Amino acid sequence: MAGEAYKFDALGAIAAIKARRIAVSDYAGALISHIEANEPAIQAWQHFEPEQVRAQAAALDACADLSRLPLAGVAVGVKDIIDTAGMPTENGTVLDAGRGPQTDAAVVRALREAGAVIMGKTVTTELAFMHPARTRNPRNLEHSPGGSSSGSAAAVAAGMVPIALGTQTAGSVIRPAAFCGVYGLKPTHGLFSREGVLEEAGSLDVVGVFARTLGDAAAVGQVLAKGAGSASGDYLAATRESAFPARFAFVRTPSWPLAEEDTKAAFESFAKALGPICETLDLPASFDRAIGFHRTVMFSEMALNYTGYYERGKDQLSTELREAIEAGRQMLAVDYAQALRERESLYQQLLGTLEPYDAIITPSAPGPAPKGFKTTGNPVFCSMWTYLGVPALNLPLLEVNGLPLGVQLVGRRSGEERLFKAAAALLQAATARCI
Amino acid sequence: MAGEAYKFDALGAIAAIKARRIAVSDYAGALISHIEANEPAIQAWQHFEPEQVRAQAAALDACADLSRLPLAGVAVGVKDIIDTAGMPTENGTVLDAGRGPQTDAAVVRALREAGAVIMGKTVTTELAFMHPARTRNPRNLEHSPGGSSSGSAAAVAAGMVPIALGTQTAGSVIRPAAFCGVYGLKPTHGLFSREGVLEEAGSLDVVGVFARTLGDAAAVGQVLAKGAGSASGDYLAATRESAFPARFAFVRTPSWPLAEEDTKAAFESFAKALGPICETLDLPASFDRAIGFHRTVMFSEMALNYTGYYERGKDQLSTELREAIEAGRQMLAVDYAQALRERESLYQQLLGTLEPYDAIITPSAPGPAPKGFKTTGNPVFCSMWTYLGVPALNLPLLEVNGLPLGVQLVGRRSGEERLFKAAAALLQAATARCI
Numbered sequence: 059m060a061g062e063a064y065k066f067d068a069l070g071a072i073a074a075i076k077a078r079r080i081a082v083s084d085y086a087g088a089l090i091s092h093i094e095a096n097e098p099a100i101q102a103w104q105h106f107e108p109e110q111v112r113a114q115a116a117a118l119d120a121c122a123d124l125s126r127l128p129l130a131g132v133a134v135g136v137k138d139i140i141d142t143a144g145m146p147t148e149n150g151t152v153l154d155a156g157r158g159p160q161t162d163a164a165v166v167r168a169l170r171e172a173g174a175v176i177m178g179k180t181v182t183t184e185l186a187f188m189h190p191a192r193t194r195n196p197r198n199l200e201h202s203p204g205g206s207s208s209g210s211a212a213a214v215a216a217g218m219v220p221i222a223l224g225t226q227t228a229g230s231v232i233r234p235a236a237f238c239g240v241y242g243l244k245p246t247h248g249l250f251s252r253e254g255v256l257e258e259a260g261s262l263d264v265v266g267v268f269a270r271t272l273g274d275a276a277a278v279g280q281v282l283a284k285g286a287g288s289a290s291g292d293y294l295a296a297t298r299e300s301a302f303p304a305r306f307a308f309v310r311t312p313s314w315p316l317a318e319e320d321t322k323a324a325f326e327s328f329a330k331a332l333g334p335i336c337e338t339l340d341l342p343a344s345f346d347r348a349i350g351f352h353r354t355v356m357f358s359e360m361a362l363n364y365t366g367y368y369e370r371g372k373d374q375l376s377t378e379l380r381e382a383i384e385a386g387r388q389m390l391a392v393d394y395a396q397a398l399r400e401r402e403s404l405y406q407q408l409l410g411t412l413e414p415y416d417a418i419i420t421p422s423a424p425g426p427a428p429k430g431f432k433t434t435g436n437p438v439f440c441s442m443w444t445y446l447g448v449p450a451l452n453l454p455l456l457e458v459n460g461l462p463l464g465v466q467l468v469g470r471r472s473g474e475e476r477l478f479k480a481a482a483a484l485l486q487a488a489t490a491r492c493i
Numbered sequence: 494m495a496g497e498a499y500k501f502d503a504l505g506a507i508a509a510i511k512a513r514r515i516a517v518s519d520y521a522g523a524l525i526s527h528i529e530a531n532e533p534a535i536q537a538w539q540h541f542e543p544e545q546v547r548a549q550a551a552a553l554d555a556c557a558d559l560s561r562l563p564l565a566g567v568a569v570g571v572k573d574i575i576d577t578a579g580m581p582t583e584n585g586t587v588l589d590a591g592r593g594p595q596t597d598a599a600v601v602r603a604l605r606e607a608g609a610v611i612m613g614k615t616v617t618t619e620l621a622f623m624h625p626a627r628t629r630n631p632r633n634l635e636h637s638p639g640g641s642s643s644g645s646a647a648a649v650a651a652g653m654v655p656i657a658l659g660t661q662t663a664g665s666v667i668r669p670a671a672f673c674g675v676y677g678l679k680p681t682h683g684l685f686s687r688e689g690v691l692e693e694a695g696s697l698d699v700v701g702v703f704a705r706t707l708g709d710a711a712a713v714g715q716v717l718a719k720g721a722g723s724a725s726g727d728y729l730a731a732t733r734e735s736a737f738p739a740r741f742a743f744v745r746t747p748s749w750p751l752a753e754e755d756t757k758a759a760f761e762s763f764a765k766a767l768g769p770i771c772e773t774l775d776l777p778a779s780f781d782r783a784i785g786f787h788r789t790v791m792f793s794e795m796a797l798n799y800t801g802y803y804e805r806g807k808d809q810l811s812t813e814l815r816e817a818i819e820a821g822r823q824m825l826a827v828d829y830a831q832a833l834r835e836r837e838s839l840y841q842q843l844l845g846t847l848e849p850y851d852a853i854i855t856p857s858a859p860g861p862a863p864k865g866f867k868t869t870g871n872p873v874f875c876s877m878w879t880y881l882g883v884p885a886l887n888l889p890l891l892e893v894n895g896l897p898l899g900v901q902l903v904g905r906r907s908g909e910e911r912l913f914k915a916a917a918a919l920l921q922a923a924t925a926r927c928i
Contacts, residue, residue: 260834358826362834365827391793391829392800392822399695399797 063088068132068220068274075131076124082131086115086175089133093177093218099199101192102213104138105145106178114175127173128281134169135213135222138179139186139256140265142166149256150182150191150206153371163254165223165265168285169278177219180209183434185364186225186258189376190431197239197462201427204234205434207268211238214268221278222268226444227258227356229423229437231266235452236464237427237435243267243275244440246471247447251286259359261398262352262444272485273297275451276478283474291475297482304483306332307339307415309468312346313438318425320458325421328456328465331493332484336419342407349438351397352445358394361386405446409470417480422452422464443468451481455488498523503567503655503709510566511559517566521550521610524568528612528653534634536627537648539573540580541613549610562608563716569604570648570657573614574621574691575700577601584691585617585626585641588806598689600658600700603720604713612654615644618869620799621660621693624811625866632674632897636862639669640869642703646673649703656713657703661879662693662791664858664872666701670887671857671899672870678702678710679875681906682882686721694794696833697787697879707920708732710886711913718909726910732917739918741767742774742850744903747781748873753860755893760856763891763900766928767919771854776846783839784873786832787880793829796821840881844905852915857887857899878903886916890923 063085066074074080090108097103115131124130141147141159148154166176181193183206193208195201196216203212207224211234214222224231226244235242244266252263265282269275276293283290308329314322329336361368361383367375368383375383412418421439428435443450449469456463467484469477487493498520501509509515525543532538550566559565576582576594583589601611616628618641628643630636631651638647642659646669649657659666661679670677679701687698700717704710711728718725743764749757764771796803796818802810803818810818847853856874863870878885884904891898902919904912922928 354826359830362827362830387825387827389826390822391789391824391826392797394826394829395794395797 060084061088061091064092064217066220067271068129068269069271069277071132071220072130082115082118082175083112085131086111086133089177089219096216096218100194100196100212100216102135102180102209102216102218104148104179104181104209110145111175111177118173118175124173128277129169129172129174132174132221133177133219134174135177135180135210135219136166137207137210137222137224138182139225140166140223141254142176142179145176145179147179150184150186151367152374153367159254161254164251164285165282166254168282171285172281180207180213180222182206183208184376184379185367186227186230186256187379187382188434189378190434195238195427198427198460201429201461202237202431202434204237204427206230207234207266208434210268211235211240214238214240214270220270220274224266224268225255226264226266226440227262228352228444229440231268232422232440232450232452232464232466233435233437235268236422236454236462239454239462241269241272241275241454242452243279244444244450245279245283245474246449249286249288249472249474250282257363259356259363261355261359272453272478272481279474293474293478296475296478299479299482300486302479302483304335304416304480305414306336306417306419306480306484307412308336309339309341309418309420311341311420311439311442313349313424316424316436316438317421321421321425321463324456324458324463328493329419331491332487333491335487339411341411344407345404345442347400348404348442348445351400352441354389354393354397355445357382357386358389361389401445401447405471408446408448412470417477418468420466420468422466426458426461426463439466447471449474449477451477453481453484455493495519496523496526499527499652501655502706503564503704504706504712506567506655507565517550517553517610518547520566521546521568524612524654531651531653535629535631535647535651537570537615537644537651537653539583539614539616539644545580546610546612553608553610559608564604564607564609564713567609567656568612568654569609570612570615570645570654571601572642572645572657572659573617574660575601575658576689577611577614580611580614582614585619585621586802587809588802594689596689599686599720600717601689603717606720607716615642615648615657617641618643619811619814620802621662621665621691622814622817623869624813625869630673630862633862633895636864636896637672637866637869639672639862641665642669642701643869645703646670646675649673649675649705655705655709659701659703660690661699661701661875662697663787663879664875666703667857667875667885667887667899667901668870668872670703671889671897671901672862674889674897676704676707676710676889677887678714679879679885680714680718680909681884684721684723684907684909685717692798694791694798696790696794707888707913707916714909728909728913731910731913734914734917735921737914737918739770739851739915740849741771741852741854741915741919742847743771744774744776744853744855746776746855746874746877748784748859751859751871751873752856756856756860756898759891759893759898763928764854766926767922768926770922774846777842779842780839780877782835783877783880786835787876789824789828789832790880792817792821793824796824836880836882840906843881847905852912853903855901855903857901861893861896861898874901882906884909884912886912888916888919890928
C-alpha cells in the first residue's frame with residue numbers, strides 16, 4: 059500500500075500525512091522508488107540524493123504537530139536555476155558546474171516553511187534558454203518534454219513528484235506543462251518572489267508551478283503568493299466554487315497561423331462545444347507587435363544578465379544561446395524602451411477588450427510535443443502573455459494523435475483567484491459536455 | 494495698497510483672500526500690473542492674457558465660500574510643457590506652434606480645484622532640453638536664469654507670481670531655482686501626476702514647484718501629492734515643526750571637482766558653521782557611475798519620445814537637441830537596461846549610507862548663474878538625485894559675488910514630509926548661526 063503512495067496528488071498526500079494515515083518517510087520512500095525505477099528512461103533530475111529526502115521526511119515525522127503546515131510532507135521538485143541550500147544549483151550550464159548556493163531561494167524557503175520536502179533539482183535547459191536538455195517526455199519518450207522547465211514538467215507527468223517549480227520568461231512553464239499533459243501555473247509578473255532565482259530577463263521572469271490537479275496548483279500557488287507577501291485571495295477555495303458563471307473569450311492571437319491544422323481544428327471544436335459560455339474574440343491589430351516586443355525585452359535583458367557567462371566562456375555556450383546574446387547586445391535602447399512602454403498601453407487595451415469575460419481560452423502551444431530532441435518547441439503562444447505580465451494556466455484537456463494538447467487560460471494581472479474560478483468552471487463545463 | 498499685493502507670498506495671499514481682506518480680482522490685478530511692468534526686461538512668459546486671468550479671478554470672487562479651497566485665489570505660472578485647456582501649450586518648439594490642448598494636465602486640474610488662478614504659461618527651453626530660451630535672470634539681467642524651467646523660476650523670483658510649476662529630468666527645477674534665488678521642490682519620482690505633461694524621459698521626469706518661501710512650496714506640494722492620490726503626510730505642518738532635531742550629511746558627490754572654487758569654499762564654510770548637526774560624508778565609489786547612468790536613461794528615452802519631432806522637423810531643432818537625440822538613438826539596450834537596474838541597487842546603498850541622517854546637504858549647481866546666454870548651466874549636481882528618484886529642495890541660503898547660490902537638500906523616496914522638516918530645521922539653524 060505505501061508503495062503505491064507515489065500516486066497521491068499533493069492534496070491527497072497532505073490529507074493522509076496530516077491524519078497520520080501515512081508517515082512522510084513512507085510517502086517519500088514510495089516516490090524515491092518510483093523515481094529510481096523511471097529516471098533512466100525519463101532523465102528528469104539534475105540532482106537527486108535519496109538520503110537528503112529521507113532526512114527531511116524523518117524531521118517532519120518527528121514533528122508533534124503537522125496540522126498547521128499547509129503543504130505537510132508533500133514532495134516538490136525544484137528547477138535547477140532556483141537556489142537550494144545543501145543541494146547544488148548549476149543553471150544548466152557547465153560554466154556553473156558544482157555551484158552550491160548557501161541559501162534557499164525565497165520560494166524554496168516558503169515551501170519548506172509550509173512543510174514541503176524538497177525532492178531534488180530538476181533538469182533545466184542551458185540557462186533556461188532554448189537549447190534542449192536530455193529529459194524525455196513521459197507521455198511518449200520519443201518526444202520533447204518542452205522547455206526550459208523540462209525536468210519539472212516530466213517529473214510531475216511521470217508521477218515522480220506531485221509538484222514541481224519551474225520558471226517562465228517566454229513559455230517555459232505553460233509549454234512543457236502542455237507537452238507533458240499536466241497543469242501549469244504561470245502567475246502574474248512579480249507575484250511570487252524571484253529572490254535566489256537565476257535572472258534571465260527581469261521584466262518577464264516568473265516562478266511557476268507544475269501539478270497533476272488544478273487544486274494542487276492552487277494550493278501551492280497560494281503558499282508562494284503568501285510567502286511573497288502578495289495580496290491574493292483564496293485560490294484553493296476558488297477551484298471549489300461550483301456555480302461560478304464563467305464567460306470565456308476564445309482568442310486565436312496573432313500567432314494562430316503558426317498552429318498546426320489538427321490543433322486549430324481541436325480548438326475550434328472545443329470552443330464550439332462550450333456553447334454560449336464561450337465567444338470568439340479577435341484582439342485589436344495593435345497586439346500583432348507584442349511578440350516582437352517580447353523578443354526585444356527578453357534578448358536585451360538576457361544579453362545584460364548573461365554578460366558574465368558570455369565573457370567567461372562563450373565557447374561553452376550553445377550556438378542558440380550565444381547567438382541570442384549577440385543579438386541582444388546589438389539591440390537599441392530606443393527599441394527596448396518602446397517595448398517596455400507599449401506593454402502598459404497594450405495591457406490597458408487588453409483590460410478593455412476582456413471586460414465582459416472571466417478568462418481567455420487560447421492554445422498553450424502550436425501543437426502537441428514535437429517529435430525528437432532538436433527543439434523544445436515554439437513558445438510563441440505564451441510570449442505575448444508573459445510580456446503582458448498576466449497570469450496563465452495550462453489545462454491538460456485535449457489530445458491529438460495520442461499526445462496531450464494544452465488549453466491555456468489567461469487572466470488579468472493579480473487576478474489569480476478569478477482565473478482559478480474560471481478554470482474550475484471550464485473543467486466542469488468540459489466534463490458536463492463530455493469534451 | 495492693493496497695488497502692492499503682488500508682494501504677498503502664497504500663504505499670505507490665501508489668508509488675505511479667505512478673510513476677504515482682498516478680492517481675488519484686486520490681487521490678480523496687482524500681479525498683472527507687475528508682470529506688465531517687468532516682462533519686457535525678464536521675458537518669463539510664453540502666454541499671458543490678462544483677460545483670462547481676470548475671468549478666473551472674478552469667478553472665484555463670485556464663490557460664496559472660499560474657505561474650503563486650500564489655494565484660494567493664489568496665482569500660479571505653468572511651464573509651457575504642461576497642458577492647459579484654453580491656453581496654448583507649445584513645448585518651446587516651433588514644431589508645436591499654436592498647439593492648443595483640450596484638457597488640463599492633472600497637476601493643473603488639481604491646482605484649479607484647490608482654487609488657484611492660472612496666470613499663464615512660462616517660457617521653457619526647447620522641449621525642456623538644454624538650448625537656452627530668451628528669459629533673463631531677475632537677480633542680474635546679464636545672467637542665465639537656468640533651465641529648462643527658465644520662465645517659472647524667473648517669474649517667481651521677479652514677484653510676478655508667488656508659485657510656478659516646472660519639470661525636472663536632469664536639473665530643470667533645482668538649478669533654475671538656485672540661479673534665481675527661490676525655493677524649488679523636485680518631488681519623489683512618480684509622486685505627482687505627469688498626465689498631460691510632455692514626456693521627455695519617463696523614468697526621470699517629475700513636475701516640480703517654485704516658490705518664494707518654504708511654506709509656500711510645501712502647501713502647493715501637498716495639493717499636488719493629494720491630487721495624485723499619493724500617500725504623503727502634512728508638508729506644511731512639517732515646515733512649522735520648530736524643535737525637529739535634524740542631522741545632516743554634507744555630501745560633495747562625485748561631481749565636486751566641477752564646482753567653482755568660490756562655491757566649494759562657501760559650502761565648506763556653511764557645513765562647518767552648522768556645527769555638530771552636520772557631518773561630512775563621502776558616497777561609496779559605486780556612485781561615480783550614477784551621472785553616466787542618468788545620461789543613458791535620459792538620452793535613450795528622449796530619443797524614443799522625440800522621434801516624432803526628429804522625423805517631422807529635425808532641421809527646426811537646435812543643434813544641442815538634434816545631437817542628443819542622435820546620440821540616444823545609438824545607445825544600446827544592454828546599457829540602458831543596466832542603468833535602470835543599477836538605480837535600484839544604488840538607491841539601496843544610499844538608504845544604508847544615509848541611515849543616521851535626515852537629509853543630504855549638497856550644492857544645487859557648480860556655482861551661481863553663469864553670465865551670458867550661451868548655456869543654461871550644468872545640471873550635474875542634480876542628475877544623480879533625479880536618477881535615484883529621490884526628492885530634493887533648493888534653499889536660497891547662500892550668495893557669491895552678489896548672486897544667489899543654492900543649497901540642495903536631498904531626502905529619501907516618498908520622504909517629503911521629513912525633508913520639509915529638515916529644511917525648516919536648517920533654515921532655523923542658519924538663522925541662529927547668522928549664516
